Amino acid sequence: MTDTRITHWINGSALPGGSRSQPVYNPATGQAVAEVALADTATVQTAISAAQAAFPAWRNTPPLKRARVMSQLKVLLEQHSDEICTLITREHGKVLADAAGELQRGIENVEYASYVPELLKGEHSRNVGPGIDSWSEMQPLGVAAGITPFNFPAMVPLWMWPMAVACGNTFVLKPSERDPSSALRIAQLAEEAGLPPGVLNVVQGDREAVDALLTDPRVKAVSFVGSTPIAEYIYAQGCKNGQRVQALGGAKNHAVVMPDADIANAVSALMGAAYGSCGERCMAIPLIVAVGDQTADRVIAGLKEQIAAMKVGPGTQAACDMGPLVTQAHRDKVRAYVDQGVAEGADLIVDGRGLVVPGHEQGYFLGPCLFDRVKPGMVIYREEIFGPVLGVVRVASLQEAMALIDAHEYGNGTCIFTRDGEAARYFTDHIQIGMVGVNVPLPVPVAYHSFGGWKRSLFGDLHAYGPDAVRFYTKRKTITQRWPSAGVREGAVFSFPSSR
Numbered sequence: 001m002t003d004t005r006i007t008h009w010i011n012g013s014a015l016p017g018g019s020r021s022q023p024v025y026n027p028a029t030g031q032a033v034a035e036v037a038l039a040d041t042a043t044v045q046t047a048i049s050a051a052q053a054a055f056p057a058w059r060n061t062p063p064l065k066r067a068r069v070m071s072q073l074k075v076l077l078e079q080h081s082d083e084i085c086t087l088i089t090r091e092h093g094k095v096l097a098d099a100a101g102e103l104q105r106g107i108e109n110v111e112y113a114s115y116v117p118e119l120l121k122g123e124h125s126r127n128v129g130p131g132i133d134s135w136s137e138m139q140p141l142g143v144a145a146g147i148t149p150f151n152f153p154a155m156v157p158l159w160m161w162p163m164a165v166a167c168g169n170t171f172v173l174k175p176s177e178r179d180p181s182s183a184l185r186i187a188q189l190a191e192e193a194g195l196p197p198g199v200l201n202v203v204q205g206d207r208e209a210v211d212a213l214l215t216d217p218r219v220k221a222v223s224f225v226g227s228t229p230i231a232e233y234i235y236a237q238g239c240k241n242g243q244r245v246q247a248l249g250g251a252k253n254h255a256v257v258m259p260d261a262d263i264a265n266a267v268s269a270l271m272g273a274a275y276g277s278c279g280e281r282c283m284a285i286p287l288i289v290a291v292g293d294q295t296a297d298r299v300i301a302g303l304k305e306q307i308a309a310m311k312v313g314p315g316t317q318a319a320c321d322m323g324p325l326v327t328q329a330h331r332d333k334v335r336a337y338v339d340q341g342v343a344e345g346a347d348l349i350v351d352g353r354g355l356v357v358p359g360h361e362q363g364y365f366l367g368p369c370l371f372d373r374v375k376p377g378m379v380i381y382r383e384e385i386f387g388p389v390l391g392v393v394r395v396a397s398l399q400e401a402m403a404l405i406d407a408h409e410y411g412n413g414t415c416i417f418t419r420d421g422e423a424a425r426y427f428t429d430h431i432q433i434g435m436v437g438v439n440v441p442l443p444v445p446v447a448y449h450s451f452g453g454w455k456r457s458l459f460g461d462l463h464a465y466g467p468d469a470v471r472f473y474t475k476r477k478t479i480t481q482r483w484p485s486a487g488v489r490e491g492a493v494f495s496f497p498s499s500r
């Protein structure tokens with residue numbers, strides 16, 4: 001037990017709320033650094049009540065004023081970036097430079113939310129009939145909620161609530177209980193930027209808090225990002241209760257390497273995509289599909305060389321490329337996958353299981369692992385491992401590679417490395433995946449496009465952030481208006497109105 005308690009943030013105040021709590025660990029040391037409160041249903045209801053009470057005034061606040069809060073928040077996030085990145089690294093483990101990348105991507109979402117007056121302009125048609133005008137407005141929904149994963153503790157919440165509140169909604173955020181501090185600190189900064197109390201509330205917690213959000217009729221929309229089984233649960237429960245839900249799930253992203261690719265470039269790109277953030281990214285590349293044995297041999301030779309030069313250690317050390325996994329349980333789970341890959345007959349050519357980081361023996365470290373001859377039937381091929389484990393699958397043709405990708409249950413991201421424009425165009429056109437890169441290993445859309453996978457990587461219709469977020473956090477109202485005057489006055493009409 002530590003003295004530091006991570007609280008809720010409700011109606012502009014820190015609240016301890018509820019009797020349950022759990023430790024938050026520094027994954028680099030294995031030591032508990034804080035105790036996070038776990039909200040009970042009553043605490044979540046208090047947060048929803050605060051959001052509900054703040055809604056009428058916030059809804060009527062001019063979009064330009066709401067946008068100015070976002071502009072000011074961007075400034076504050078930049079000013080406080082070292083502090084926020086330190087919180088991310090202390091609880092998540094990723095290296096500080098990677099935390100800075102995550103925060104920057106989050107800030108870009110805040111920046112996009114500051115364009116909201118432009119995004120909410122709607123559509124207007126004059127004279128849809130004689131003297132009749134019609135227009136569509138995007139009105140806010142009311143209280144929206146966000147439930148976020150551990151792996152991007154600052155960025156994923158920033159995918160959600162800035163656009164939700166910029167559109168005039170109020171919000172209850174439930175961050176991951178494994179690394180909750182950065183999201184909480186950012187909520188405090190949002191109030192410093194001018195967000196009125198109650199517009200954004202943070203409840204810390206686990207399933208009890210999530211269920212309280214999913215069953216409260218005052219919560220009109222739920223955005224979720226996390227693993228597929230929980231995404232499916234959230235989608236089913238929320239929809240059953242009449243909520244609008246977008247639930248983004250897990251992934252198993254394949255990178256195709258063609259024989260004509262610039263192999264040195266592909267290898268460098270794939271190193272970062274496989275082992276960056278210890279593989280704990282939903283857009284990570286855990287599988288390389290090499291077309292032709294010669295391609296596979298060249299890719300593996302390059303990877304082995306670069307893996308040997310990698311430095312694994314605490315994320316606070318600038319020289320480190322990769323930090324620890326998030327918890328001891330997750331490290332053990334990933335290591336068990338490596339054991340299983342060996343038992344299934346894949347060829348483990350780089351084994352990170354024995355890694356010890358001097359001075360950090362209690363940290364949740366696992367060295368980079370590389371498998372060759374991974375086969376589609378294997379568990380290490382099918383399941384999301386979410387760790388520093390990269391597998392190479394050997395195929396004979398692009399068609400074979402694409403058939404594998406299309407048959408996989410997940411459809412988040414993929415990429416192709418090639419110099420052949422025709423192959424790349426065929427790939428991007430036909431592959432059954434939501435986000436596709438050409439010589440780009442992590443094709444994460446920028447803030448003014450939207451992010452989302454296909455198949456079992458996303459439940460719902462609208463993707464996260466970007467233009468889809470404006471649609472997700474608003475409902476359309478279409479108004480048709482006529483001001484009767486002598487010129488348009490007519491008797492009763494019993495046929496359906498049309499322009500004929």
Ligand code: NAD
Nearest residue numbers: 148149150175176206207210226227230248249250251282
């Ligand atoms: P997770 O599903 O365990 O947790 C996500 C959130 O759901 C957390 O806030 C957690 O408290 C809550 N939760 C956990 N169990 C619950 C339950 N039984 N009932 C209700 N709520 C519950 O995910 P995680 O381990 O935090 O994050 C990693 C996963 O997130 C990976 O599968 C990764 O691919 C996925 N992810 C997906 C995207 C994407 O955009 N598709 C982005 C980031 C992460």
